[in-house]
Amino acid sequence: MTTLLDDLLNMEAEEIWKLNERPDADGLRDKEQIYYEDVNEGDELPKYIYKPTPTHLFRWSAAIENFHRIHYDLDFGLNHDRNPSILVHGSWKQSVAPQYLKDWTLPNGWPWKARFEHRAMLVPGDVLIMWGRVTSKYEKNQMGFIELEIGMKTQDGIESMPGTATVVLPLRDGPPIPYPFVPPADD
Amino acid sequence: MTQQAPPTALTPEVQAMVGVSGDVVESWGVVDAEYMRRFTQALMDPDPRYWDDEFAKSTRYGEIITPPIMVSYLASRIRPDQGDPITAAFEENPESDGIGSVERPGELPPVPTNLVRVLNAGNEIELYAYPSIGDTIFFQNRYSDIRERLGRDGTPFLIITRETRFWNQNDVTLCITRASTIRR
Numbered sequence A: 001m002t003t004l005l006d007d008l009l010n011m012e013a014e015e016i017w018k019l020n021e022r023p024d025a026d027g028l029r030d031k032e033q034i035y036y037e038d039v040n041e042g043d044e045l046p047k048y049i050y051k052p053t054p055t056h057l058f059r060w061s062a063a064i065e066n067f068h069r070i071h072y073d074l075d076f077g078l079n080h081d082r083n084p085s086i087l088v089h090g091s092w093k094q095s096v097a098p099q100y101l102k103d104w105t106l107p108n109g110w111p112w113k114a115r116f117e118h119r120a121m122l123v124p125g126d127v128l129i130m131w132g133r134v135t136s137k138y139e140k141n142q143m144g145f146i147e148l149e150i151g152m153k154t155q156d157g158i159e160s161m162p163g164t165a166t167v168v169l170p171l172r173d174g175p176p177i178p179y180p181f182v183p184p185a186d187d
Numbered sequence B: 001m002t003q004q005a006p007p008t009a010l011t012p013e014v015q016a017m018v019g020v021s022g023d024v025v026e027s028w029g030v031v032d033a034e035y036m037r038r039f040t041q042a043l044m045d046p047d048p049r050y051w052d053d054e055f056a057k058s059t060r061y062g063e064i065i066t067p068p069i070m071v072s073y074l075a076s077r078i079r080p081d082q083g084d085p086i087t088a089a090f091e092e093n094p095e096s097d098g099i100g101s102v103e104r105p106g107e108l109p110p111v112p113t114n115l116v117r118v119l120n121a122g123n124e125i126e127l128y129a130y131p132s133i134g135d136t137i138f139f140q141n142r143y144s145d146i147r148e149r150l151g152r153d154g155t156p157f158l159i160i161t162r163e164t165r166f167w168n169q170n171d172v173t174l175c176i177t178r179a180s181t182i183r184r
Helices: A013-018 A025-029 A054-064 A074-079 A090-105 B033-043 B053-058 B070-074 B085-092
Strands: A048-050 A110-116 A128-140 A143-154 A163-169 B118-127 B137-150 B156-168 B173-183
Touching: A048 A090, A054 A090, A054 B033, A090 A110, A090 A128, A090 A143, A090 A163, A090 B033, A090 B118, A110 A143, B033 B070, B070 B137, B070 B156, B070 B173, B137 B173
Parallel strands: none
Antiparallel strands: A048 A128, A110 A163, A110 B118, A128 A143, A143 A163, B118 B173, B137 B156, B156 B173
C-alpha cells in the first residue's frame, strides 16, 4: 500500500525519502502483474523519490551528451542565465515518466502514452516525488486501458511536470497485450 | 467605433508548414549495450530486462530490451564526421552555453513567422516497441500541428508541434515523440 501523495507532502524531506518505493533489480524481476480488474479510480501508484545532486545531473548530461552548461556549470547558471542553481534536466524527468509507467505495468502490460508539461525549475537539494493516480478505466479490444494523472512534485508540493498517461493492463481472463503494441483502431 | 481584429499569426505560409517533413535519417551507429548501461544508470532504472540476458530471455520479449525513449537521445548523437562542435562553439563565442550551433540531420525548415520568443509548451510520448541491441534507428521529423491562440492582451501566438517517429531496420515503429513550443 503506497503512502498517499497528500500525506507525503505533509512530511519533512528526510521522512519523504525514507518512503521511497523505487524498486531494485529484484523487485522488477519478480514484479507481480497488476490486472485491469485490480485497479480502481482514485488508486495511487507507488511513489518514486529522487534526491538529485550535481553529480547526478552531470551523469545525465554525459549519458545523453547534453552539454548545456545550465545543468553542470554553477557559475554560468547563476551569473549568465540568472538561474537559482544548476537545473535538473527536463529530458531526465521525461525519461523517468515512461520508466515509471513501464514498471507499474510489468511484466505483461504496456506503458502506451504520456503527455506532460515542464514547469518549475528543479535544483539539487530538491526532493522529488514521481506520482500517479488512476482517473478512469475502460475495456477495449479485450485490453484494459487505465487513464492516469501523473506528475513530479517537489517536497514543497510544487508540480514540475503535470501530465496524463494511458497504460494498458491485461484482463484476468483476457489475451496477452499485443507486442509490438497495437492500439485500437479508433484511439 | 469598430475594433480592429489583431492580425493573425496563422498565415497561409505558416499553415502550409503543417505536414512538412524532414529527411529520413539513419542514426549513427546502432543501439549498443554500453550506451544503454550509461543511460540506465543515469536514469536510475535497474531493470534486469536491460542487462540480465538469461532473465530477459524468460520474459515476453525473449531478449534484452532497451528503455522506451532512449533512442530519441541516441539518435541525436553528434556524428564523428561532424567535427568538434563544442570547441567550435567556444571559438565562436567564449560565453557559449555549451550547445553552440550543432547542425542536426533531418532538421525541419523554420516556420515563417516573426514570432521569435520560444517557450516549451509540453511533450507527448507514444510507445510501441522496445528497441533491441544491434538495432539501426531511423527517424523523421514533421510539423504535425500548428495552432493559433490569443494571449490575455489579445495578441496572437502560435503553438507549434513537432513530431518525430523512430523506427528500426525492420520498419517497426518504436516510439513517437511530440514537442510543442509556444512562439510569441
